[in-house]
Amino acid sequence: MLHFIEHAVFTLVLAVLISIYYKKGPQQFFRVIVLALKELPGVKTIIDLILKNEVSSFVKTTSLAQDVVKSKPRVLIPEKGFTAEDMREQMKNLQKRNANPERDGNVFAYQYTLYDDNYKLQQEAFDLFCEKTGHSVEHDELVKEFFHGFMHENALNPIIFPALRLMETEVVSMTSAMLNGNSEVVGFLTSGGTESNLMAVKTFRDMALATRPNIRKPNIIAPITVHPTIDKAAHYFGLEVIHTPMASDFRADVKAIEQAINSDTVMLVASAPQFCHAVMDPIEEIAALALKKGLPLHVDACFGGFMLPWVEKLGYPVPKFDFRVPGVTSMSADVHKYGFCVKGASVICYKNSDIRKYQIYAYSEWPGGLYGSPSMAGTRPGGNIAAAWAAMKALGQDGYIDKAKTLMDTTVKMIKRIKNVKGLYIMGEPCMTAFAIAARDPNINIQAVADAMETKGWKMERNQLPDSLHCSILPHHIPVADKFLDDLEDATNYCRDNKALAKKGTAGVYGMMANIPDKGIVTDFLVEFFSEVYKCK
Template sequence: MDCLSLLEHVIVTLFLAVLISIYMNKGREEFFRILLLGLKSLPGMQGLISRVLKGEVTNFVKQVNLDETTKGGKRPPRVVIPKKGIPYDELREAMAKFKAAETNHVEGKIFAYTYTLFDEHFQLQKDCFKIFGEKAGYSENHDALVSLFHQAFLHENALNPMIYPSLRRFETEVVSMAAAMLNGNENATGFLTSGGTESVLMAVKTYRDRARKLFPHIKEPNIVAPITIHPVMEKAAHYFGLKVYHAPVGPDFRVDVQAMEKLITPNTILLASSAPQFCHGIVDPIDKVSELAVRRGLPLHIDACFGGFMLPWVEKLGYSVPDWDFRVPGVTSISADIHKYGYVVKGASVVMYRNEELRKHQIFTYAEWPGGLYGSPSMAGTRPGGNIAASWAAMRALGEEGYMSKAKELMEATIKLKDGIRKIPALEIIGEPCMTCFAAQSTDPEVDILAVSDVMETKGYKMEKQQKPSSLHFSILPHHVPFVEPLLQDLAKSCDEVKANKTLAKKGSAAMYGMVATIPDKAIINDFIVEFFSEVYKCN
């Protein structure tokens, strides 16, 4: 017997001795726990355990009638956004069929999840979710259909996928449609969330937990992202104990990829970029960031919460859109809001992953609760059924043709606005935005753009103010289409008013942002923001 074999023999003997001692002194449960831990450490054993678990789950899913495989053992084809929108009556019939197949909580056969008063109180809540008033009624249009689905599933809860199977179907089909729209292959998957914030939070949590499993030596994980990434990335890092290192943008307001690489450390667990970044509507150079991610062996999350349901259609219309989705090899996840350009009620978003193995890190589990086995795929436990059903209805009703038509209409309005703003002597468009949003800044030192914002608000507008550089953000939405010319006229007049009255730059938001810029300690500004929210949400 050689030295290596002798060593293996000694280790196995000692391990068995320890197991016998544990069994004798601590009982059967601890014995099997230690035995399982020991077996899991053996080469190839983890894969075997995973296969056994997957088999058990597959059998359980069949037993509870959640399995969707065909008799031939094949999964049904991926659901995609239909080319043409499905007629509203057909969708209503489908909704009625799904509802009829479920256990009706009204019959007293469900003991959790749904808390409903079936009286005027319930009707009052339904009225709050109606898009149109009682006198208008429901007409044959998209908003009415979405509202109908939302109300039909208003009190249903997607916390447990076995209670309301229709919600599970809606969610898996919405995720499937989104995956196809974002050019994911058959392996791409994800979950619905309550909005972009939760989608990004879930992505960061996923990569943190992935790093804990694969790289346990990393104790202070960090994310490298552009300075223009949405603040929710900082929020997620704050919540989950990470740091964000921000890379600057270049003159084109796209992230400097070389600067990103310099920020990468041995503790970096994730790269992130935007498609587009909200500030200026500009897509980061995702192809270059992807090359960096692949070269450094790092995952890459794309925050497309704002543009995920617009950029695909803008590209199909023939506009120039850089590659940014799952076609780019280094992209491992994408967040995209359905409640923005997906045209559904708030709040609904998707977080998509390139494959199931990545997505598994998002799921939270707890097996020790006396109330039963607990698992949750998102931050929220209770997940409103109305939003999930409405998302399914919105995407099926519009179809590709509907989305293309809306994108065409909004892009034409956006181009008119940008062209009109370029004709205003004091203003210019920042960078080269490629979808239905942009930012404008002043080129005239006598025209403070934030003072222009204040004047616009006296005309009834609610403007989006930005800093570094000072600018105004414009997201072009369906309700802007009829008002392009009045908006341009009011903007030009506001610039003239500011130029003619220099004191306007020393008042209102212009003065506040000017003051903020002079304070070197941003902790003071953070304290100011805390005081602001504390004050405006007072209960008395």
């Protein structure tokens, strides 16, 4: 009898595996096999050891090797403090270790202003930018002055620091007006796009739980191209993200979004634009769907919020994406990107104060007094608020339009030239100062092209699924755009003639990752990577 049961179970499992293979394909089939093997005793331990070894080997191939791989004594607070002169010398040495996008114009993300490693402005890029936009040293120094002027103040208590409250509310007001919000639109400043998106998710989760008692496990419907901060927020706050596919034009598939909505859905998310390809999601269609289903729609405009309004005013075709669209409930926009402010400033806006209330945390039973906080952070640095206020007031609409024009001129020139590079193409229809480059020729591996570009000094941003290269066009690219385009054409031709490069370097790593059936292993690799590089021996 026992033998019969074992045989029946084996037959059933085999039938299920065969069904998965034919219905879902070999990728899903092997994923199931890997997941099953991971549950066997000792297998996970072996996988962990292999991952540690692979991460260690990978780190040795990066510029971090000198810091992470070499064994160093543990760092302690010095018994006697260094002098100011010693500290300034150490600062110069530390700054030299970082990438210098303003000096070389070689980075396509992360840093949107023109300060270099010595806190001076790279002269060629700066002079050209000033000539075209009216930008000046005085603006950057002014923003820095405001940051320093309020850097020790704390916006946690608006009664003690009313000036910070005033500046914050004015930044929110200016941002919401820029995004075509009416006088009812309200919000808060945050430390960046991650916190802004986290707050939107927290707000709509709490609002749904308070108004819809039948929700069991709240979920978010978002395109696969949505920024991972939405997934991060869901992970932190106990929600599920149901990802929907891209359409052929790399925009969100509205029909797929509608089909994914269920009784536990608490919000929809769209991007303006999505960062991967700088393509705008069909926000008007998604907003109409949100209204039909009675759901809030959060538009993540962290990347484009401080560029799209001015690009539209310049006459470029920009689909409606902001509070003009009925159904848009909240928006996030980063001042520290194309708002040209120092790092640590973003805005989260809501259609009205009734919605915003769900963002605020309050606790009344602490022996230390009554506690309330409008955002993730408790202590909220005043310098970031003041710098954001100063940047927006000093630039004004004319300053933002001039900057948008200059950067769009460079973007259009680069896109036009890239379209003429044999074997490459621009993905979708980019709507602002960014785009993604992919290979049309199957003999060209775009990740290998990125590796070749990095040997020429460029720091490339890589996309996957499908593979492509992301480029955000920033002020430091203005004087080096032509050199980048020349190098890109050379690198593309070189990789076409040397197909073996696709299996080497970072291109080989991306290729290997793409072929691993269980993406959980890739996730474990990333976790192990961060664990390794942040060691302080």
